[in-house]
Amino acid sequence: MSARQYAALPDPFVMHRGGVLRGARIAYETWGALAPAKDNAILIFTGLSPPAHAAGSPADPSPGWWEAMIGPGLAIDTDRWFVIVVNSLGSCFGSTGPASIDPATGERYRLNFPELSIEDIARSGFEVLQSLGIRQADTILGPSLGGMVVLAFAAAHPGATRRLVSISGTAGATPFAIALRSLQREAILRDPGWQDGNYAPDAPPRTGLRLARKLGTITYRSADEWAQRFGRDRMAGARPPNSFSPEFEIESYLEAQAGKFVERFDANCYLYLSRAMDRFDLAPLTQGCVERALVIGVESDILFPIEGQRAIQATLERAGATTALIAMPSIEGHDAFLVDIPRFSAAIGDFLRTG
């Protein structure tokens, strides 16, 4: 069962840094009902790797990645709001990306996909609103990569949303975050299985994807959380001598996380999205581009640190947006928005209910 819908992008779709896409589309899911005045839409952009399936619905009741946040009576209340979650342009869950067929050749784009920018992802979300006849969203919201996309959206489409929520995003990645993403990409690029991007769909560069995802997992959480959760606990079962096989619980956890990812995410899409995050520098904001904004950061986030959230707040305020900053004391690091549901529910719920 699928709740996936599609919006066609303008054809050709001219990319921010050059090149065009023909016949491109965006996959999205929706929850709740669009009001007759079309003034109750919340548009959500995801992090790097999730699909549009953020929550269950009658058409697809399987739990989504933000199941505890989106639904009747929840923080993002589908009794009141018409919620749209888009799969990012460049991703591999229904939206056009490097793993899609290039209509000009009948083959997958792979590295012939034009350079992807955060601005392209923002604009493709804007086009989804257009396709639904929504002139102005009530709120655009995004965590991580999505927290960058909503800023690019505000810059490129002033007035296309009334409010904005940026969660653990940035207006320009730190060299520390760039270093980590560069290394994740290198693990894929140097995997012989990558084959310059020409791997078969059923024979992806698993080693590279595995290493990239493990490094991601390490940086998405925090040292303190793992100290509490895993400590120095050993895995059950004997370890063969000198095998260097996983021995600690933390190693088993990383293995489980990576195993799921490798079979799910396309390597070339990963490279494009990852590089887009490095290259993003927020363009100047037009005065009044949004009315109100909420910026959320997590104190234990090493990838998108709190100082960056303060910079976002200052930028939005200079553009005339009434902006609140919440620095979450969550222990879960960058991933807190997926885990510390009580704090994020309260913050986002309060913001959506007021003003």
Added chain:
Amino acid sequence: MSARQYAALPDPFVMHRGGVLRGARIAYETWGALAPAKDNAILIFTGLSPPAHAAGSPADPSPGWWEAMIGPGLAIDTDRWFVIVVNSLGSCFGSTGPASIDPATGERYRLNFPELSIEDIARSGFEVLQSLGIRQADTILGPSLGGMVVLAFAAAHPGATRRLVSISGTAGATPFAIALRSLQREAILRDPGWQDGNYAPDAPPRTGLRLARKLGTITYRSADEWAQRFGRDRMAGARPPNSFSPEFEIESYLEAQAGKFVERFDANCYLYLSRAMDRFDLAPLTQGCVERALVIGVESDILFPIEGQRAIQATLERAGATTALIAMPSIEGHDAFLVDIPRFSAAIGDFLRTG
């Protein structure tokens, strides 16, 4: 030119977790003169990757890895102290390790090397003292891996040193540090060039070593240092479109660091030393095992955090050692001992001059 000397280890050398080495030796260098009473020795254990060449000397004037710290009139004053730096057992700069020839077979040990423990490295340093007729060192000192080794030394050889300096070490690695080292090892283990440890010396698993070293470099420094030093600066020169080749200065820096390491360090030795760091749990200390101790940590160190330094201090104090803790505000992270020479000179110089 080489200043390298060798001490033979007891034959057989029984390893802490089982197995023996035959005809094993430790490479070391010395600076200054041993006093007739043999009471002025400072024994230094290194981090994971350096050789014993910590500073220049007449026999080898090339600069060492702690050139600014060891010498006449410097913090570790060779006019007063007889300074010994050992290459760790299990390493590849003259001491016996997995890259050495196993006398039983005439072939390199590779994975036939017995399991290496921090306790083995500590004991091999103790044996170097024995070989020089030094009953008691004035001070044993070590950063990083060396900061763990000095603790194991104090546990296993009470009274064999009067004082101890542990810099950015730990009495038991955090799951965060284990996760990072596990991933570094996996990058090597999954490199087809590793060949189950049977790579030719001139054809090492370069990709795995490169990825491992880059990840090390990322975690040895701090996000704040890199933000100041590199920001979002781009490398000079054009980047081919869609090549995913390095573009930011930080990527160029990582490349340079990794390039040096790959040609210098043996992959199997790396695996053994890295795993030994994960598995170390400090044994109980005997009352009075050392008289005085200095524990130094760095506030921006994400790999060996300050809380771990406090735990070391408490352990040493419970064993009756007069112990000071210095939490350095250095911005350079775990590597600060190599970079923030003014602060480390002052702290170590003061400690050695007094008491």
